[in-house]
Amino acid sequence: MDKETLLNHELVPKHEILSEKDAKKILEKYGITKKELPKIKTNDPVIKAIDAEEGDVIEITRDSPTAGKTKYYRVVIPA
Amino acid sequence: MIEKEIGEISFRLMDPETVREMSAIRVVVPDIYDDAGYPIEGGLMDLKMGVVNPGLRCKTCGGRKDTCPGHFGHIELVRPVIHVGFGRKIYDLLRTTCSECGKITLTEEKVKEIEKEPEKGIYQFRKIRNKAKKREKCPHCEAEQKKIEFIKPTSYRENGQRLRPNEIRERLERIPEEHLEPLNISKENKPEWMILTVLPVPPATTRPSITLESGDRSEDDLTHKLIDLLRINQRLADNLSAGAPQPIIEDLWDLLQYHVTTFMNNSTTGIPAAKHRSGKSLQTLFERIKGKEGRIKGNLTGKRVNFSGRSVISPDPSISIGEVGMPLEMAEELTVPMKVTKKNIEKAKEYIENEEHPKANYVKRPTGEKIKITEFNKEELIEELEPGYTVERQLKDGDPVIFNRQPSLHRQSMMAHRAKIMPGKTIRINDGIAIPYNADFDGDEMNVHIPQTTEAQVEADNLLRVSENLLSPKDGEILAGHQDYVTGLAVMTTKGTKFTKKETLRLLKKAGINKLPGDKDKKEYTGREIISELIPNSIDMEGKSNLSEEKVKIEDGQIKTGTLDENTFGPGGKLTREIADEEGVEEARRFIDRIGRVTVEALMMKGHTITMKDYELDEKINKERKKIIKKKEDEAKKDIKAYKEGRLEPYPGKTEKETLEAKVREKMSEINSELKDLVYRSFDPKNPGVIMTKSGARGDWKNLVQMSSALGQAAVEGKRLEKGYKGRILPHQKRETLSPQDRGFIPNSFLEGLTPIQLFQNAMDGRDSEIDKGLNTRDSGYLYKRAANALIDLKVEQDKTVRSASNQIIQFNYGEDKIHPQNTRGEVGIDIKKIKNKVLKEKK
Numbered sequence: 001m002d003k004e005t006l007l008n009h010e011l012v013p014k015h016e017i018l019s020e021k022d023a024k025k026i027l028e029k030y031g032i033t034k035k036e037l038p039k040i041k042t043n044d045p046v047i048k049a050i051d052a053e054e055g056d057v058i059e060i061t062r063d064s065p066t067a068g069k070t071k072y073y074r075v076v077i078p079a
Numbered sequence: 080m081i082e083k084e085i086g087e088i089s090f091r092l093m094d095p096e097t098v099r100e101m102s103a104i105r106v107v108v109p110d111i112y113d114d115a116g117y118p119i120e121g122g123l124m125d126l127k128m129g130v131v132n133p134g135l136r137c138k139t140c141g142g143r144k145d146t147c148p149g150h151f152g153h154i155e156l157v158r159p160v161i162h163v164g165f166g167r168k169i170y171d172l173l174r175t176t177c178s179e180c181g182k183i184t185l186t187e188e189k190v191k192e193i194e195k196e197p198e199k200g201i202y203q204f205r206k207i208r209n210k211a212k213k214r215e216k217c218p219h220c221e222a223e224q225k226k227i228e229f230i231k232p233t234s235y236r237e238n239g240q241r242l243r244p245n246e247i248r249e250r251l252e253r254i255p256e257e258h259l260e261p262l263n264i265s266k267e268n269k270p271e272w273m274i275l276t277v278l279p280v281p282p283a284t285t286r287p288s289i290t291l292e293s294g295d296r297s298e299d300d301l302t303h304k305l306i307d308l309l310r311i312n313q314r315l316a317d318n319l320s321a322g323a324p325q326p327i328i329e330d331l332w333d334l335l336q337y338h339v340t341t342f343m344n345n346s347t348t349g350i351p352a353a354k355h356r357s358g359k360s361l362q363t364l365f366e367r368i369k370g371k372e373g374r375i376k377g378n379l380t381g382k383r384v385n386f387s388g389r390s391v392i393s394p395d396p397s398i399s400i401g402e403v404g405m406p407l408e409m410a411e412e413l414t415v416p417m418k419v420t421k422k423n424i425e426k427a428k429e430y431i432e433n434e435e436h437p438k439a440n441y442v443k444r445p446t447g448e449k450i451k452i453t454e455f456n457k458e459e460l461i462e463e464l465e466p467g468y469t470v471e472r473q474l475k476d477g478d479p480v481i482f483n484r485q486p487s488l489h490r491q492s493m494m495a496h497r498a499k500i501m502p503g504k505t506i507r508i509n510d511g512i513a514i515p516y517n518a519d520f521d522g523d524e525m526n527v528h529i530p531q532t533t534e535a536q537v538e539a540d541n542l543l544r545v546s547e548n549l550l551s552p553k554d555g556e557i558l559a560g561h562q563d564y565v566t567g568l569a570v571m572t573t574k575g576t577k578f579t580k581k582e583t584l585r586l587l588k589k590a591g592i593n594k595l596p597g598d599k600d601k602k603e604y605t606g607r608e609i610i611s612e613l614i615p616n617s618i619d620m621e622g623k624s625n626l627s628e629e630k631v632k633i634e635d636g637q638i639k640t641g642t643l644d645e646n647t648f649g650p651g652g653k654l655t656r657e658i659a660d661e662e663g664v665e666e667a668r669r670f671i672d673r674i675g676r677v678t679v680e681a682l683m684m685k686g687h688t689i690t691m692k693d694y695e696l697d698e699k700i701n702k703e704r705k706k707i708i709k710k711k712e713d714e715a716k717k718d719i720k721a722y723k724e725g726r727l728e729p730y731p732g733k734t735e736k737e738t739l740e741a742k743v744r745e746k747m748s749e750i751n752s753e754l755k756d757l758v759y760r761s762f763d764p765k766n767p768g769v770i771m772t773k774s775g776a777r778g779d780w781k782n783l784v785q786m787s788s789a790l791g792q793a794a795v796e797g798k799r800l801e802k803g804y805k806g807r808i809l810p811h812q813k814r815e816t817l818s819p820q821d822r823g824f825i826p827n828s829f830l831e832g833l834t835p836i837q838l839f840q841n842a843m844d845g846r847d848s849e850i851d852k853g854l855n856t857r858d859s860g861y862l863y864k865r866a867a868n869a870l871i872d873l874k875v876e877q878d879k880t881v882r883s884a885s886n887q888i889i890q891f892n893y894g895e896d897k898i899h900p901q902n903t904r905g906e907v908g909i910d911i912k913k914i915k916n917k918v919l920k921e922k923k
Contacts, residue, residue: 030878036886066908067896 003049013062015046018073023057026073034075043079052076091265092272098279102153103127103139106280109309111288111298123305124283128152131287149282154309156276157316159244160336161233163344165273170229171204172251172262172270174212178237179222181253183207183261184214190261204263231349233336244336248274278339280305281364300361301342304353308338386413386529388506394520395507396679399672400559401545403482403496404507405474405527407436410500413529414440414471415478415536421466428461430472436500443469474498474529479540481528482508484516488863491515491551491558495543511561511675512545514650546668550659552901557656559671560649562776567678568643569626569774570685571606573765578604582684587612589680590673606681607638613673614638614654617661622646622653625773626764645775648674656904689767694787694830700761704788707753708826712819715746719817739817740799747792747799747824754788755780762787786829790837793823793844800840808843809836 006012018026027033034055040047042054052058056076064070104127111124118124124131126138129149137147161169177184185207193206215224228236235242251270254262264270286299315331341353344365352360368374388409395404405413417439419427430439431452442450442460445467452460464470474480476499483493492515501507506525513519530536541547551558570576578586583595583604595601596608616636623646624631631641633654647654659667696704721727722739729738758780762769768786772778785791793800800823806814812821820826823840827833833841872884879897881890894900904910 030880030888030891032886032888036882036888038888064895066894066898067892070892070895072891 006045006049012046013060015050016059017050017052018057018059026057037073037075039077040074041079042076047076054078092268094272095277098153098277101151103150104152106152106154109306109313123302129283131283149284151282152280154278154280154312156278157312158332159248159274159276160339161244162273162275163232163340163347166232169247169273171208173227175208176254177217177220177222178224178250180217180220181250182219182255183258184211184217184224186218201263207261232347233340244274300363304342304361304363308342311335311338386531388413388527389524390504390506392508392518392520392523392525393505394510396509396675398499398507398509400509400512401497401668402499403480404501405498406504407500407502410474413474415474415529416531417470417472419464419466419468419470427470428464430470431457431461437473437475439470439472441471476500479530479536481539481543482525484518484525491548494545494548495539496545511559511564511671515558546664549664549667550901555901555903556651558650560652564675564678565645565649565774565776566687566771567682568648569770570687571681572610572638572643576606583609586677586680589676611637613670615658615662615666618657620657687767691830693766693768696787704757708750708789711746711750715743715819718742744799751791754784758783758787788828790825790841793825793840795843795847799823800843809839811836
């Protein structure tokens, strides 16, 4: 599937690569290392589409039935 | 805090060298003790393998009975034998590899090809095996491959010729290292280790001998097995060196194989289990670990616990739902430790002094010594007692105990109650709290546990307390309440229910209220007035009622209109929840207690009972009922006729038969719902059965219809009856009539009674639904258990993240909105409107 179609699909939430600095902030906020973050594989279609690399922290903004919008973070791991 | 983290655990085959290295001694003598009762050197209880007898010292570590952990020994097997656990794997390897060169009997290319496919590990190996076993010639060395046969559990044949373990070992040795990976064997293993040449002997501490009262020693099953094994090993060695003929050697070898096999797994299929002289099977390694009473499920996952009790439960509406009636006999055995301090020393002495119930059973010195209190040492102990001692006193009123009923499916299956010591042998609970435990009183048993430390007591009393668990963590609904309380409330708050002054006083007394509501000169009081006395004044609410036209309206704690029922009280009751919200859970608990006592008393006053006559239909209604049934039956018969003549228009996607069945079933269920309307229309609303049904206390309209009007359609597997004889259910019917009554429609009511045929039809339905119920509860129970086990260590942390036991983040914001569902109120979630109104009212 081509990138545009994939990323604009209504069922695909917004994925963003966090900058090194922002990623560090998130880890500090929760008092964790990347090991404790939820994971996502490099072969995930969205990860391929946004050109994320191993070790990147991805911020996912989802629609939530209870909270409106909600943020989720994942670290990219090898497939 | 994690001090050490386990990175990984790996399992591999144990090689003979490791066995010898970790061995403290080579065991050779098939005996245990000498005539003096001292362990024989080189025997199975050699002191190098650890000590089990007091007074001796371990020759390996120097430890005593309780400090020496035990050490392995080993037996050098004269001839190699197959390890039972690997019988199948060895068979696979023999079939997959060349008997001459040991390589996989497939070309390199073919193996590479299979390795590229998505299947990995065992699945990949199976693919290779299935291809390789068909090869009749080795592609590497051109050697001919003979057919290998596996005779479970430990013999192999090649073209009918017996393959001995030593030959097999040689073949496995020939498998080149680089061929191991496609064979699903990891690098640290060598396949020939699956053939045993050395056998580890478990430490003496794992197979202790027991000294009987008579002074005789009784050895562990494992030791017995090892003795036999050693004997045969020795005999085989002797025969070999004496150059005995081959058949004798082979027999002994097989015997050795048998002993090694049963030493590891005495329930191997295909070989007779080794037995005691009494005929009981020996318990060897496999049996020790396996199953419910095995090491894992029986000793590691589940243990027996002290300071606990179990008995049959029975109901007692006079105690609080937060209490539990403990049988005196139990209370006398269960103790609570009491640390003696300067402040409580007098109290402690009093407990020791006491002749009966709340007395002390034991005194524990600061050294840890535990002394049972008897009549004779009492005085001495009182004299000796000083701060630092611990006194174990009997359970008494008010002690927190943890109460539980299995299966413990949710949090409310284990709650803390306050003990109340009672005569009798059963544990008493208020029936209002039976629902969260899913308990009834038809013989159910429940467990109690007595928390032993102050921390545990405080924790139980604060977190596990019944009142803390009144609100369901799922949605904040109230869980407690009871059918009789709902019936009683409905009866009392029905418009027109009146009580005399005397009765009113008696009812209120039950709730601990000693004065009449409002006007003292009234002759009669309504039930609503009395119940209003129990509702806190802060309560304002409106709610549904099934029993009265008007809504339930409560203002300032006074019931203005409406009849209270399941919507207001009992599981899911809105009034109780309102009280919990406004006045706290403790008040809600008190409310349930008082409602319970008052309504039960009221029911006894007014009387509430059902009789056959309640379900008789009067003539007019009965005619109407027959008309309804007749009409629908005729309609169904019309359809049946159309079907038989082939005129029935099938529904899309259905056959004619299916269409007919659907139509008839629909007609039959229409009978049910029309009869329901009829029953509701014709029955007096004061009919006790109707009160119970409508208030939601017990039973539903279906029960009323079945008793008074018609049982309706009997169904098996969701279909009208069709099983039994050819074309009919019972031999008394005509074939293939398909008529409603022949296929299980029962127009009779329980009151009228059933014909023999109807009785059978009803029994078929009954059995089917009973079986169905059993299957469903089993399946859903298992499903629930799986889900619960998967989620068991997820935890909401202080920062509202959900994390696993290894601190992995599962959710960043619990439920995305960080709101505990227990604090939500139905559809609205958090009722902001209500909070606003309340604040505004306070301001005024």
